[in-house]
Amino acid sequence: MSWTLYTFAMSHYSEKIRWTLDFSRIDYQEVRMTPVFHMAPALLMGKRGQTTLPILKTPDITIQDSSRILLWLEKTRAPLALIPKVSSQDIHAVERHFDAIGKDVARFLYARSFGSGDAHIVKLWTDNATPLKAAFVRAAYPIIRWGFKRKLNITAKGAARAQKRITDVIDWLEGQLSDGRTYLVGQTFTAADITAASLLAPIACPSQHPVYGDPAYQRTMAGATAPWRDRQALQWVRQMYQLHRGVIHTEATSRKAA
Ligand SMILES: N[C@@H](CCC(=O)N[C@@H](CS)C(=O)NCC(=O)O)C(=O)O
The missing domain is CATH 1.20.1050 (Glutathione S-transferase Yfyf (Class Pi); Chain A, domain 2)
Known part of the structure; x- marks a missing residue:
């Protein structure tokens, strides 16, 4: 298993990506972080001056922000059943x-x-x-x-x-x-x-x-x-x-x- 999703258990943005990965049957490990202690790792991993979760880490790329993760999945895991090409813009x-x-x-x-x-x-x-x-x-x-x-x-x-x-x-x-x-x-x-x-x-x-x-x-x-x-x-x-x-x-x- 080489993908890791950094989350807060209670984060609704994290849930969006967790659900997407689960539904798409993509194998990953979830690392549930503790508030405050998430900040330094998130800054370092995200490299965007942001401390937000979720962050998805794969052997090729680390992506912070649920929308950016979704766009990346759409591109690299195409065709993603959750984002049919014809309705991508509407989604x-x-x-x-x-x-x-x-x-x-x-x-x-x-x-x-x-x-x-x-x-x-x-x-x-x-x-x-x-x-x-x-x-x-x-x-x-x-x-x-x-x-x-x-x-x-x-x-x-x-x-x-x-x-x-x-x-x-x-x-x-x-x-x-x-x-x-x-x-x-x-x-x-x-x-x-x-x-x-x-x-x-x-x-x-x-x-x-x-x-x-x-x-x-x-x-x-x-x-x-x-x-x-x-x-x-x-x-x-x-x-x-x-x-x-x-x-x-x-x-x-x-x-x-x-
Ligand atoms: N636009 C971001 C928002 C994510 C966000 O706000 N995450 C919250 C948890 S729900 C967070 O990480 N807060 C802690 C922080 O900002 O340091 C996304 O879509 O991932």
């Missing part, structure tokens, strides 16, 4: 739509759960950590949370803007589904559906997802997810997970913590 257009609210989803959920949900957030941030790293994150949590708030602009105003942008995209998704279609582009399941479902999964909480399917996560986020939980768009996300997610790669095959 990437949908992808951009949902990628654009990824940070808003994180911003809004953290804004609503920092404070009351701190114990669970610490658990999420340390679940895949070595004991030493976990102890550091627990001890430094108030400082990390402060840095996180600044980085993601987690303020009352920022959260309100995020809520509006998420609602707009959910309205848009329901508009697309209003003609009774199952899939966003064409008649088959594509990377457009994976992107939409992955990016909204932290709100939809599909039971197949190892983090968002956990009842403790759902309880912690109940207040934050309430504005949209019962919307048709979120039911569609759960339907996509039920129909196409199957067993998550990491439960079936290999996973490492870092």
Whole structure:
């Protein structure tokens, strides 16, 4: 096995690529990183001055950013069933739509759960950590949370803007589904559906997802997810997970913590 996907277990952008690789039956190892400790490796591997995950490392290339990874897969693993050539442009257009609210989803959920949900957030941030790293994150949590708030602009105003942008995209998704279609582009399941479902999964909480399917996560986020939980768009996300997610790669095959 020579491909490695660096992720956060709870990252929705990481889930987009994990699901794409799983669905495409591409063999890889997932390395789940610990917040803060991911920064130096991500900077070094990505070489783009960015600390974001996912990062895909193959013997030939290392790629940071889920959209760039998808484009690379489309080119090098053609024909990729998830991105039929004829609908590639439409798929990437949908992808951009949902990628654009990824940070808003994180911003809004953290804004609503920092404070009351701190114990669970610490658990999420340390679940895949070595004991030493976990102890550091627990001890430094108030400082990390402060840095996180600044980085993601987690303020009352920022959260309100995020809520509006998420609602707009959910309205848009329901508009697309209003003609009774199952899939966003064409008649088959594509990377457009994976992107939409992955990016909204932290709100939809599909039971197949190892983090968002956990009842403790759902309880912690109940207040934050309430504005949209019962919307048709979120039911569609759960339907996509039920129909196409199957067993998550990491439960079936290999996973490492870092
Ligand atoms: N445009 C990027 C966004 C990825 C992103 O924001 N990832 C978040 C986790 S969901 C992250 O790595 N945050 C930590 C950081 O920025 O250092 C992509 O599509 O991969």
